[in-house]
Amino acid sequence: MSSTRATASSARDAVAANERIRALVDAADASDGTWPSEAYEVLLREWAAALHKGVDHVNEAA
Numbered sequence: 001m002s003s004t005r006a007t008a009s010s011a012r013d014a015v016a017a018n019e020r021i022r023a024l025v026d027a028a029d030a031s032d033g034t035w036p037s038e039a040y041e042v043l044l045r046e047w048a049a050a051l052h053k054g055v056d057h058v059n060e061a062a
Contacts (some may be wrong), residue, residue, distance in 0.1 A: 013050035017043055
């Protein structure tokens with residue numbers, strides 16, 4: 001896989017994780033006021049992993 005394709009894939013993964021984070025936050029705002037901390041933490045890890053994967057591919061290409 002080329003680094004450009006890998007970086008684009010990583011960017012899409014990060015955007016998808018960010019959208020899931022936003023949906024979780026919106027749902028929490030509309031719920032009974034409890035914060036889904038475990039689900040939020042999992043989504044943050046997915047987002048960070050996608051970003052990290054993209055950075056790794058950029059560094060490998062350099």
